[in-house]
Amino acid sequence: MAKQDRAIRTRQAILEAAATVFDERGYEAAKLTDILQLAQVTKGALYFHFDSKEDLAHAVIDAQVSTAPMPMPQVSKMQEFVDIGMVFAHRLTHDGLLRGSVRLTLDQGGHELNRSGPYREWTELNLRVLNEAKECGELLPHADPQEVAPLVVGSYAGLNLMTQALGSNRSEMDRWASALYRHILPSIAVPAVLAMLDMEPGRGARALEAAGAAEAAAG
Template sequence: MAKQERAIRTRRAILEAAGAVFDEHGYTSTTIAMVLERAEVTKGALYFHFASKESLAQAVLNEQVPFGAVPPQPCKLQEIVDMTFVVGQRLLSNALLRGSVRLAVDQETPSGVDHGEPFRQWAQRLTELLELARERGELLPTVKPRETVELLVGSFTGIQLMSRALTDRTDLGERLSVMWAHILPSIAVPGLLPGLDARADRGERVLASQERAAS
C-alpha cells in the first residue's frame, strides 16, 4: 500500500472511531485516549492528522454532507427527497454520521468548534439542487429556494432528534414521509406530486438499488 493511501485509511479510521466515541459520550466526556483505543492507532498517528480534540470534532462535523450522496434522478425534487431518506437510513447504521449529528445538535460543543458548519454545508448543497429543480420547472413560482432549504434542514434536524428521543430513530422514515407530505404541495408544481416517492421505506430502497448497481 502506498504511503499516501495508508495515511488516508488511518485518517478515516480515526474519524470513524471519533464519531462513535462522540456519539456515545458527547464532546466534553470524550478523551483523545478513548479515540486512540477505539481506532487502534498510535498517539503520533492521531496527532499527525488532528492537532487537538477541537480539530478532531470539527473534522467529524465536516463529514456529514457526503452521507447525503444519492444516485442522480431526472427529477431534482426526488433527489432532494432521496437525500433526506438516505441520511435517515444511514443514521441507523453509521456511527460517524451519528457522532457528527450529535456534535451539531448538542449545545455543549464548545465555542472553539463551529457546529453551525454542517447546517451551512447542507443548506448550500440543497440550494444548488433546488435551483436546478427551479430551472427544470419543478417548483411553484412562489418558492424562495434558500428559505425552503433552511426549513428542510431545520425540520430534518428536529425530526431525527425527536425520533431518537422517542423511538431510538426506528420511526424516522415514517416521520420524514409525514414531513414531505406536508411540505411538497407548497413547493412542487401539482403535476409532479403523484410521481414523487416519499414513502417511509424510500431510504432502504434507494440504498439497496445503489448496492445492486455497484455489485
C-alpha cells in the first residue's frame, strides 16, 4: 500500500509540474527536462507513468474536468449552473493544474493533441444542470439548454484567450465570469429565480468554501 501511495504521489507531482511548464511555455516549447527538474523525479519515474510528452499533455488536459472540485448541489438549479462556472473562474487563480490544462486546450501548437475532451465534458455538465433547471421551471419557455450550454463554455474559452492576449491577471476571470452571467441569465432565467441568484465576483470561492464545510461536517 505504501508503494502504491508513493506512485500516486509521484504521478501527481509530475502532472502538476508538467501543467506549470505547459502553462508558462506552451506545448511545443515545453521540455521534459524542465518538468523533471520541477517535479524532482527521475526520467525513469516519468516514463513509468507516461509514454511521452504527448501522453503527459493529454493527462493534463484530461485532469481539467476529472479532478475538478464541484460546488454543492443547490435547491436552485440555476444557482448550481452559475456555481460551476464561478468555481472554475476562481480556480484559475489558485490551481496550477487547471491553468496548465486550460493553456493546452487553447494552445495553437501541438496539432497532434486532442483538445476536444474538456469542451465536451464541460458542455455535458452544464447541459445536465440546465435540463434540470428546465424541468424545475427555472428557465423561460424559449430557453434551450442545448444552445445555452455550449454558448457558455465557448464564452469561457474566448474570455480565457482574451485575458491571455491582453496579459491580464488570471483573477480577472472572476470578474468577467460574473459579467457573463449577469448579461446572459436575464434572457433565459425566470425573473423570480434570477432575483435570488448570487452571480457576484467571489461566488466561486464562497461556493467552494461551503462545499468544503459540508464535506468536513459529513466526514
